[in-house]
Amino acid sequence: MTRVLADRLGRLGRFLWAGWSGVAGIALFAALWQAGNERYGDFILPAPIDVSVAAWTILRDTGNWATAGLTILRGFEGFGLSVAIGMIGGLAAGYSPATMRLSRPILTLLIGVPPIAWIVLAMIWFGSTDATVIVTVAVAVTPMIFISSAEGAMTRDRGLEDMARAFGVGPFGRLRSIGLRHVASYLFPILSVSIGSAIKVAVMAELLSNVGGIGGALAMSRATLDVGAALAWILLAVTGVITIEYLLLRPIQAELERWRDAARPWGMKR
Template sequence: MGRGRGMGVGMGKAILDRLGRFGQFLWAGWAGVAGLALFAALWQAGHERFGAFILPAPLETLAAGWTIAGNPASWILAGTTTLRAVEGFVLAGLVGTAGGIAAGYSPATMRLARPILTVLIGVPPIAWIVLAMIWFGSTDGTVVTTVVVAAVPVVFIGVAEGAVTRDRGLDDMARAFGAGPLARLTTLGFRHIAAFLFPALTVALGSAFKVAVMAELLANTGGIGGALAAARANLDVAEALAWVLIAVAGLILVEHALVHPVRAEFDRWRDAARPWGVKR
């Protein structure tokens, strides 16, 4: 009876802890709203300066986006692009994280990986799109492959930097107390690497959506890129900007639904180490 009550109390505390962090996240969103309001004001100023054909008003673009959202086929296009971008992002995250950890813990691996990274970073994404079109044709493979190639170096470099700059004194202390390589990696290494990993993942996710839309437009594989191509052919700037906003909305949704919850779990120890109400 007492044991079950203790488990219930522990579960209740865990739920309250997550609800509290979710409330802090919502409250912190006011800064983002203020930034979006400033961006909308600058957008409106550009519209008044250059005219509707060059830069439609924000409200006109939102109206076009509302019209697009009312068409069920548009949801399929947005979902297709989001799925392709997330598939490439997840693959890039797994490959980049594994490679970055290996390189950070092995100088020989780092020396072997540097020229490969130079090649991947030096080749522009549009060249990879052309190659992927030759390899896979106008299919999802073209988009996903291009996203992976563009995002892997970002994650790899971030994770490798985190692994290289880890505190080796703590590592030696854990070894002295009998901790094996896996235990040291999970209890010490990951905590430090996470500070470099999640910013890299955020950048990689943004690159995934940008590259996915560009690959869809050039390879004619549908999705938001295909819709942008149609808007370009019709010289409909408002519709084109509306699709851009939809792509950005998909990026923000995936980031806050996929990346930030995992980061919050990794960063719990940081919040526990801070005084109440003090934020850095």
């Protein structure tokens, strides 16, 4: 028990220490942002500190928490739906070449249609409701998750499966202990991109369908030509995506990919 706890604390420490590179990247982006402000002025691109103050002002109003939470909830519902459909379909395609051949034209069709077109169709089908946002997010994100899941399933180690089968491990046991862990190495990088895409598509759908949320707040900022408020809402949305990724997705990924530590110079030797 002590060894397991020490291992988890060690991985947590490495994870937190690796965050310095992310902080450096954000600092570089802020410096470029400040340079743009000095070049083009506050009306075109407000300074980072001014936008941060505006974002803090927004957060101090408890009503705005509900606005941001509504967008995140819609994005998460669409994201969860896309993960369920994409993973199940991707695993089926990865384990069945015939399913993969049948699904390729459908994936090409879904990827080829821009999200704005799906928003228009969803508005016709569902009107100005949450379903418009959720369906648009699901349709936009599902193909990426499907492809990564299928690729992971197709490239799994058949030798390990044969060995597990020889030791009497059933199909579900092989899927849980071998298949899903291999798929996770392909899936989680896509999930990090997909959660950001889900929030972006949700905001865009809210903006066009007039159903509130951060998209509705951006529409109000556009109407009043308040660039600072618009960037403040964008900053809050991006901060939410980063928080979700590093507090939810990254810990799960680290837990499922513990086997990678053995391949590192400081990892466990066998």
